[in-house]
Amino acid sequence: MERAVWRRPAAHRVSRYRAPEVAVARHPDFYQIDEMLTAEERMLRDEVGAFVEKEYLPLVPEHFERGTFPVDFARRLGAMYLLGIKYEGYGCPGGTSVDYGLVCQELEWADSGLRSFVSVQTSLVIHPIHTWGSEEQKRNYLPKLASGEMIGCYGLTEPDHGSDPGAMTTRAVRDGSGYVLNGTKMWITNGSIADLAVVWAKVDDTIGGFLVERGTPGFKTVEMKSKLSLRASVTSELIFDDVRLPESSRLPGARGLSAPLGCLNEARYGIAWGSIGAAMACYETALEYVSERTQFGKPLSAFQMTQEKLTWMLAEITKAQLLNLRLGRMKDEGRAHYYHVSLAKYNNVRTALEIARTARAMLGANGITLEYPPMRHMVNLESVLTYEGTHEIHTLIVGRQITGLDAFR
């Protein structure tokens, strides 16, 4: 099968955010992994990196403090073909899994909230419609989701059912030619700013997916405040109270729990790359800080204990970079299984969190402020460790693969 390549539409070529003519190493690349990327992949990464550095990063502290997400970025990301990047047709550019990974890495280098927005739109909303939707659903929604004209959200988790979504109580009951939907979803990224919700519910004797538009009678969203993590991202409760839905709102090809879990697998893959973007931002900040700050008459970077920390961070980042690229190539060849993705999420998010904590400490008191990114990344990564399958759930997935024994129950 011919591998899809990132096709750069004409408008993209004249983007203001040109990659520098001579590549500047923005990130640590100790093993020259850059050489293993194509010129197109490097260009995509550098353009996205330059965009977030110039346009998004300066806004993050304020949005983080206020607990808001800059909604206008939906269309800006869409204009750069970054929503639904690995899907073909219906307004999606037809890139690869490696393209998607590199985009996630660059977005999360700035903030996990921005990467979360793109993960949800791409892997949790565009993916199920593209994979299991009817032709009418694809034509109606995908071009608007890919352009950012429409924002999507994904409702699987419930107040009483998180790691065990198969036990969900949200139910769609057949009524005439349609359904009546009742239930509550919780912790839903983009919920209050979304135009369209992909909602998973028990229906007949299986689990089905439904597309519920904002404004449908009986459907309301409530934003969840007081978060200490992912503050520059909107998280909401979705409430369905006798919501009447036509048959045409159901994803015809999605039957059973494997459908929502398939979406999560796609998002987890992007998270494996994204979390290392956050780790690189922390490493880069710590390295710059310890090189400039002097204590006891010499730069902090001259102390052995500081060098030990930097060496450990670089080693972990390098291992994760290799892991991500290998996983991405396997995915593009159709050889990556869900347990391969689980191992990457398991390893990379925990590693990124430890790197963020270490970097925070290396900055001393300055490390606790919003002026420097490590503590913001650190608290964000606490959510990343929990969502899309907690660290423990990925441990169990890989453990089952190793032993052949299911330790979930």
Ligand SMILES: Cc1cc2nc3c(=O)[nH]c(=O)nc-3n(C[C@H](O)[C@H](O)[C@H](O)COP(=O)(O)OP(=O)(O)OC[C@H]3O[C@@H](n4cnc5c(N)ncnc54)[C@H](O)[C@@H]3O)c2cc1C
């Ligand atoms: C900021 C944020 C955004 C989110 N966005 C979305 C979204 O857009 N859509 C969506 O559907 N959900 C979303 N979630 C929800 C997320 O997917 C769930 O929080 C996650 O699946 C865990 O569920 P829970 O919080 O109910 O924890 P629980 O399932 O109650 O788990 C609590 C603890 O018990 C552990 N545990 C559970 N079962 C086992 C076991 N068998 N063995 C060992 N340990 C176990 C877990 O690992 C965890 O440490 C989001 C969450 C956050 C924090």
